[in-house]
Amino acid sequence: MNLSNEESAVSRFHCELKLEQKGAHARAPGERQGTFVDGVRWRQSRARGRSGSAGGQPPARHDAEAVAPERRQPLTGIGPGREEALSAHPMQSGPGYAEASPGHRMQAGPLHTEASPELTNDAGPVAPPERATFGDLVATSLATRASFERMACAAACSATVLLEGETGTGKSRAAQAIHRSGARANAPFLVVDCGALPANLLESELFGHEKGAFTGAIQRRVGAFEEADGGTIFLDEIGELPAELQPKLLRVLENREIRRLGSNTYQPVNVRVIAATHRDLRQEVQEGRFRADLYFRLAVVGISIPSLRERTEDIPFIVERILAGLGATPEQQAKLTTPDFLARLQRAAWPGNVRELRNHLERCLVFQDALPPTAPDAANPLAPTGSRTVDPSLTYAEARRRALENFERDYVEALLKLHGGKVSRAAAAADMDRVYLYRLLRRHGLKS
Numbered sequence: 001m002n003l004s005n006e007e008s009a010v011s012r013f014h015c016e017l018k019l020e021q022k023g024a025h026a027r028a029p030g031e032r033q034g035t036f037v038d039g040v041r042w043r044q045s046r047a048r049g050r051s052g053s054a055g056g057q058p059p060a061r062h063d064a065e066a067v068a069p070e071r072r073q074p075l076t077g078i079g080p081g082r083e084e085a086l087s088a089h090p091m092q093s094g095p096g097y098a099e100a101s102p103g104h105r106m107q108a109g110p111l112h113t114e115a116s117p118e119l120t121n122d123a124g125p126v127a128p129p130e131r132a133t134f135g136d137l138v139a140t141s142l143a144t145r146a147s148f149e150r151m152a153c154a155a156a157c158s159a160t161v162l163l164e165g166e167t168g169t170g171k172s173r174a175a176q177a178i179h180r181s182g183a184r185a186n187a188p189f190l191v192v193d194c195g196a197l198p199a200n201l202l203e204s205e206l207f208g209h210e211k212g213a214f215t216g217a218i219q220r221r222v223g224a225f226e227e228a229d230g231g232t233i234f235l236d237e238i239g240e241l242p243a244e245l246q247p248k249l250l251r252v253l254e255n256r257e258i259r260r261l262g263s264n265t266y267q268p269v270n271v272r273v274i275a276a277t278h279r280d281l282r283q284e285v286q287e288g289r290f291r292a293d294l295y296f297r298l299a300v301v302g303i304s305i306p307s308l309r310e311r312t313e314d315i316p317f318i319v320e321r322i323l324a325g326l327g328a329t330p331e332q333q334a335k336l337t338t339p340d341f342l343a344r345l346q347r348a349a350w351p352g353n354v355r356e357l358r359n360h361l362e363r364c365l366v367f368q369d370a371l372p373p374t375a376p377d378a379a380n381p382l383a384p385t386g387s388r389t390v391d392p393s394l395t396y397a398e399a400r401r402r403a404l405e406n407f408e409r410d411y412v413e414a415l416l417k418l419h420g421g422k423v424s425r426a427a428a429a430a431d432m433d434r435v436y437l438y439r440l441l442r443r444h445g446l447k448s
């Protein structure tokens with residue numbers, strides 16, 4: 001695929017190309033910034049074969065024939081002025097990249113597919129859905145299998161990975177699986193939640209500090225990058241990385257060296273970086289909240305983890321895994337995997353994705369019952385999810401503690417839902433400290 005853009009003044013994302021069966025579909029992403037071709041605002045165009053067309057004004061010439069039909073990945077073109085030009089490197093194939101050369105696709109070892117036990121219906125045997133696994137992840141849907149393929153590619157190299165997906169889709173688990181399936185498996189895997197700490201503490205957490213670097217720095221501290229030497233650092237919630245730390249992380253990714261707070265010297269580090277976010281980082285770049293150059297450094301291998309509602313076929317497999325992980329007895333397993341119950345689970349919305357499904361199954365085990373998935377009032381996400389009754393057989397103190405606990409859980413769950421899983425926004429709206437909200441979410445199993 002050839003992309004050309006001679007305009008040196010363009011920045012951010014101005015053209016998104018999607019390769020479809022019938023040809024290439026190009027469109028201008030977002031509404032805020034205009035994309036202009038020869039002074040005319042351009043929104044979208046379709047190109048077949050070698051031609052590009054937008055009323056005779058193609059935004060770029062795209063040679064669709066050069067890409068195999070199965071390589072239908074969205075491609076975002078950017079201007080070469082401020083950011084890197086699109087590269088034909090095989091691993092630059094994340095969100096915003098197309099795999100330029102099908103021949104370069106890497107197939108790594110740890111991806112497995114196997115047929116699940118044979119199913120039958122009245123008409124005789126039916127083809128069982130194929131089960132694919134990557135590490136301890138299991139799936140059958142095409143969307144998840146595609147993400148497993150990319151994880152396998154990522155595991156086979158040390159390139160930086162960006163995992164994108166809604167909250168609770170399993171990004172942390174995917175990061176661990178990539179680490180464990182690669183050459184660094186026996187080296188450390190360190191997790192840093194970029195949204196859980198204020199900027200100055202986060203900087204010290206990542207890069208460490210020298211004694212006396214700031215008030216309270218009573219001794220030298222080694223940061224996560226140094227601690228993870230030889231292994232992997234998992235930067236969770238990278239979209240929350242404060243603006244002042246973005247250039248510092250960029251420098252680490254570019255030069256593979258860090259500088260402790262209070263030190264004058266840089267030291268080399270050998271760390272593989274996997275980052276994750278529930279945000280649309282490209283949108284964050286568009287809006288100027290996330291540096292474009294950092295985005296491209298992170299998204300060398302971009303992997304999108306689909307929401308649970310986009311892959312309901314996976315639910316029976318995931319339920320089986322979760323129940324085994326929760327130590328369910330064979331009787332409990334049988335009760336919670338009946339076709340009827342699984343169908344109900346597949347019909348539920350699961351805005352909290354696999355995490356919410358897991359919490360629900362845990363409740364089923366506690367109450368020894370195949371509880372129907374709760375369907376909170378969509379029109380009013382703050383509506384209580386169940387009626388609360390008081391138990392007068394408890395002491396006042398215990399009853400009060402439980403009531404507060406229930407209120408806290410319902411409140412933060414509904415709050416997060418109301419703000420689309422965005423913790424910072426939820427905290428600001430509720431006038432709460434973001435770090436405290438994180439703590440509450442963790443305490444109630446709403447965030448790991």
Ligand SMILES: Nc1ncnc2c1ncn2[C@@H]1O[C@H](COP(=O)(O)OP(=O)(O)OP(=O)(O)O)[C@@H](O)[C@H]1O
Pocket residue numbers: 136137138165166167168169170171172173174236276277278318321322354355356358447448
């Ligand atoms: N495929 C899976 N099989 C079993 N359990 C899973 C799977 N995927 C996720 N989970 C469970 O769901 C929960 C959420 O997973 P995880 O923390 O990896 O999600 P996440 O996308 O990183 O969430 P967040 O964006 O909120 O950090 C965890 O308890 C995890 O063990």
